Amino acid sequence: xxxxxxxxxxxxxxxxxxxxxNIRNYYAAxxxxxxxxxxxxxxxxxxxxxxxGAHAQALAEAAGLGLTVRxxxxxxxxxxxxxxxxxxxxEIVPAGxxxxxxxxxEGYAYIKP
Amino acid sequence: xxxxxxxxxxxxxxxxxxxxxNIRNYYAAxxxxxxxxxxxxxxxxxxxxxxxGAHAQALAEAAGLGLTVRxxxxxxxxxxxxxxxxxxxxEIVPAGxxxxxxxxxEGYAYIKP
Amino acid sequence: xxxxxxxxxxxxxxxxxxxxxNIRNYYAAxxxxxxxxxxxxxxxxxxxxxxxGAHAQALAEAAGLGLTVRxxxxxxxxxxxxxxxxxxxxEIVPAGxxxxxxxxxEGYAYIKP
Numbered sequence: 327x328x329x330x331x332x333x334x335x336x337x338x339x340x341x342x343x344x345x346x347x348n349i350r351n352y353y354a355a356x357x358x359x360x361x362x363x364x365x366x367x368x369x370x371x372x373x374x375x376x377x378x379g380a381h382a383q384a385l386a387e388a389a390g391l392g393l394t395v396r397x398x399x400x401x402x403x404x405x406x407x408x409x410x411x412x413x414x415x416x417e418i419v420p421a422g423x424x425x426x427x428x429x430x431x432e433g434y435a436y437i438k439p
Numbered sequence: 440x441x442x443x444x445x446x447x448x449x450x451x452x453x454x455x456x457x458x459x460x461n462i463r464n465y466y467a468a469x470x471x472x473x474x475x476x477x478x479x480x481x482x483x484x485x486x487x488x489x490x491x492g493a494h495a496q497a498l499a500e501a502a503g504l505g506l507t508v509r510x511x512x513x514x515x516x517x518x519x520x521x522x523x524x525x526x527x528x529x530e531i532v533p534a535g536x537x538x539x540x541x542x543x544x545e546g547y548a549y550i551k552p
Numbered sequence: 553x554x555x556x557x558x559x560x561x562x563x564x565x566x567x568x569x570x571x572x573x574n575i576r577n578y579y580a581a582x583x584x585x586x587x588x589x590x591x592x593x594x595x596x597x598x599x600x601x602x603x604x605g606a607h608a609q610a611l612a613e614a615a616g617l618g619l620t621v622r623x624x625x626x627x628x629x630x631x632x633x634x635x636x637x638x639x640x641x642x643e644i645v646p647a648g649x650x651x652x653x654x655x656x657x658e659g660y661a662y663i664k665p
Contacts, residue, residue: 329537437539
């Protein structure tokens with residue numbers, strides 16, 4: 327079984343909270359497996375990814391479990407946010423949609439909480 | 440062509456209604472095909488899956504078409520719901536997110552209504 | 553890398569706007585690649601697909617980039633809309649959910665903005 331997965335969040339705090347709950351449950355359910363889980367954030371949800379934001383602690387904890395956190399540069403630009411503003415766990419990708427397609431093309435599952 | 444598919448519902452009644460409409464349309468469109476369709480419910484949508492709930496009849500009818508209905512044990516616990524409270528068509532899986540990934544790894548399509 | 557992708561929209565104008573932004577970013581990010589991108593619209597979002605609607609211009613521009621726009625006949629019927637009412641870029645498919653599964657079965661990625 328292949329357990330690689332990309333979680334997609336592009337709306338509001340409720341959806342990011344749901345994704346983080348999904349991600350914690352995922353790691354808890356598969357302690358013996360090796361896999362890559364990616365959280366890809368684009369659209370208005372980018373505004374939730376600040377280093378001083380309400381989700382910074384939960385994002386850091388999820389990264390501690392192994393989660394890769396990627397954010398869309400297009401979204402950063404659209405909302406006028408600087409890379410330095412982001413949580414330190416965030417990696418910037420040029421286009422979030424390309425990341426979503428590329429991971430699926432590699433065999434990752436897609437989940438939209 | 441492979442027609443196996445997992446429908447994911449994790450929010451409110453409007454989304455469950457949309458999924459059930461999708462599912463009815465799917466069975467109606469493919470009368471000659473053999474496939475497995477799964478409805479996976481996690482998150483707050485678990486609260487819609489009660490045996491006495493407004494969706495119980497529609498869920499039973501969809502199961503009659505062939506639909507497999509699976510619900511997340513993590514969600515049951517989080518909302519303090521007992522397995523006996525559920526519609527009889529519900530199967531409990533340990534973690535809904537693992538079900539979503541496992542089915543996609545087997546080649547099922549994913550639809551989030 | 554395979555870049556074929558289907559974008560799924562079934563709710564309201566905000567979600568169609570998000571999808572169209574995603575689609576523009578996708579074409580902008582991959583100028584050297586050959587791929588098929590499909591926008592599949594079903595559910596209440598069908599009401600946004602009129603030739604005189606607020607999204608007609610953006611849909612025509614996206615089609616100009618190469619986007620294939622498909623809409624669900626079940627949704628048209630459910631909302632009492634005639635095929636002639638649609639934007640000229642729309643192709644009608646018998647069942648939107650079958651389109652979503654068939655494209656994924658062919659290897660397309662799925663994105664739900």
